[in-house]
Amino acid sequence: MSKFVNQTVFLFAVICFSGCSQGKKDSTPWKSLIEDNTLNGWNIKGGEATYTINDGVITGTTVKNTPNTFLTTDKNYDDFILELDYKVDSTMNSGIQIRSNSLPTYRDGRVHGYQIEIDPSKRAWSAGIFDESRRGWLNPLKDNPEAQKAFKQNDWNHYRIEAIGDTLKTWINDVPAAYLIDDKTASGFIGLQVHSIHRNQKEGTTISWKNIKILTEDLEKYSKESPLKPIITKNQLTIKEKDSGWKLLWDGKTTEGWRGAKLEAFPEQGWVIENGELIVLSSGGAESAAGGDIVTEALYGDFELTVDFKLTPGANSGIKYYVDTNINKGKGSSIGLEYQILDDALHPDAKLGNHKGSRTVAALYDLIQADPEKPINLIGTWNTAYIISKDNHVEHWLNGMKVLEYERGSEAFLKLVSKSKYVKWPNFGLLEKGQILLQDHGDRVAFKNIKIKSL
Structure with missing residues (x-):
């Protein structure tokens, strides 16, 4: 085959690849929750763990002798679709708070509400749904081995979280994880948790988040079906x-x-x-x-x-x-x-x-x-x-x-x-x-x- 033919085939392949890549481009009108590489629009609640931002990556660092700490949005959200990436130290526990609140009348302002779990332990319940400081586990992943296997240790993981009406759905690295129907809380902030650490745990371990983006309009158009059977909490024991x-x-x-x-x-x-x-x-x-x-x-x-x-x-x-x-x-x-x-x-x-x-x-x-x-x-x-x-x-x-x-x-x-x-x-x-x-x-x-x- 001639050199000219080889170059032509290569050029054609490049054009096809480029065209295919452009065809898969996400056209969803996402709004970023990270503004100008700053923590503008966010505030810290709870403990004294630290948060920094660099090149659009938010990093939380553990501190001893302090309770759970949350970096929370100033704004409350009710119905939304949220996507983000995170990477967590293998010794940590963390989570993404959604529809959460901090009220003077509730346990002196303690953060409470739905948490999308980040769990690098052997239990592997990442993307399960926990009710922080209230009812505990609502949708664990003990019956979802595919989602348990989807978590990537010491690497970036991707979450998709849908909260529409009384229905909460999650995906981890595109694998359906949790499907919950629960109407306890309809609105609240989004939060990034740095969990408290025990005495024998190392201080200074980190969790990082990036590409945090949200959609709040035309949700029915962009919502995804989940093949999972929903867990319904109404008139059921947790x-x-x-x-x-x-x-x-x-x-x-x-x-x-x-x-x-x-x-x-x-x-x-x-x-x-x-x-x-x-x-x-x-x-x-x-x-x-x-x-x-x-x-x-x-x-x-x-x-x-x-x-x-x-x-x-x-x-x-x-x-x-x-x-x-x-x-x-x-x-x-x-x-x-x-x-x-x-x-x-x-x-x-x-x-x-x-x-x-x-x-x-x-x-x-x-x-x-x-x-x-x-x-x-x-x-x-x-x-x-x-x-x-x-x-x-x-x-x-x-x-x-x-x-x-x-x-x-x-x-x-x-x-x-x-x-x-x-x-x-x-x-x-x-x-x-x-x-x-x-x-x-x-x-x-x-x-x-x-x-x-x-x-």
């Missing part, structure tokens, strides 16, 4: 909850384990189950006048209880505990200690009661006001109630903040009862065991993720 003894108090589908407070069976009207939500219907605001309250068939003594609830405008309801349905078989609600559920802005009960604020949301109804700085989410969105009762010490929490506490049977408690509507009920609130109750107060209120742990 790994952490299973391991620590929690049980579902409502299965999300049936009325099993519940009955009407003044009935032998579950009410035939007034309550419905829709889309994994247990809903008391509106009937004009009367107390226990339609379907009536519902109670657990089982009795509980010392316990932890968590319930997600969603109010409609002007609604009133409650979560009662240590209930005895044999008390007050007449009109009105069954008797028990009550975690108040209320639209404080629109319902007149917020201004009533013998003790100021004792009928507002999260209060011990008619007895103790919840902290006025309580973190209540907007009407029509979900809030989380948490109640713990152990050795007569009781606490009410709302959205991760303790809002009141008291001692059942104490002198202070008995004095409050003596000046309340409950004074006519002997030994009010002092049962050793009782039922859990969800109240029908004639307003539409939804419940889900009802879970309990006996102590």
Whole structure:
């Protein structure tokens, strides 16, 4: 073959390769989260690990005797597609925070929210989904060996993260990793974590990130299908909850384990189950006048209880505990200690009661006001109630903040009862065991993720 022919073939190959490469060029309208080789638009939260940037590469370095540190975006993001590259020291643990927050009302500002794990250990759960400082593992990779094998040790790895509505999907080096449906948090910052280190770990180990880019518009056009089966958290126990003894108090589908407070069976009207939500219907605001309250068939003594609830405008309801349905078989609600559920802005009960604020949301109804700085989410969105009762010490929490506490049977408690509507009920609130109750107060209120742990 002549030299001329060889040169022609080579030139043709170069042109074809160039054309093919141009044809694969990414036309997605990404926006870089790194501006002008600076950390403008980012701030540090949590610990005292250090971050530097050089040639568009952000590097975080471990420091001893400091908690987890996060370099977070100044801006919050709700729905987005995020891509980035990272390289991590093989002895470290790290992660990418998404839809995360740092709130004064939550553990003194501790960073919490979804974390896309970076895990160079033998476990190899990189790109799994962890709930930082809240619920723990939501979507580990123990059943996804292909994703576990995709991580490249001591090399650059590529993540794609989609957060659209209640759906979170991840890929590691183009291999589908996690697929989670969870609606706990809809918006928050993006963060780069430098994990705290133990005493025997070497200080000064690093993790680096580059090519951090985000897309926030036309997401349906650019979203990718995942072949994985989604993990759905609604009305399910997390790994952490299973391991620590929690049980579902409502299965999300049936009325099993519940009955009407003044009935032998579950009410035939007034309550419905829709889309994994247990809903008391509106009937004009009367107390226990339609379907009536519902109670657990089982009795509980010392316990932890968590319930997600969603109010409609002007609604009133409650979560009662240590209930005895044999008390007050007449009109009105069954008797028990009550975690108040209320639209404080629109319902007149917020201004009533013998003790100021004792009928507002999260209060011990008619007895103790919840902290006025309580973190209540907007009407029509979900809030989380948490109640713990152990050795007569009781606490009410709302959205991760303790809002009141008291001692059942104490002198202070008995004095409050003596000046309340409950004074006519002997030994009010002092049962050793009782039922859990969800109240029908004639307003539409939804419940889900009802879970309990006996102590």
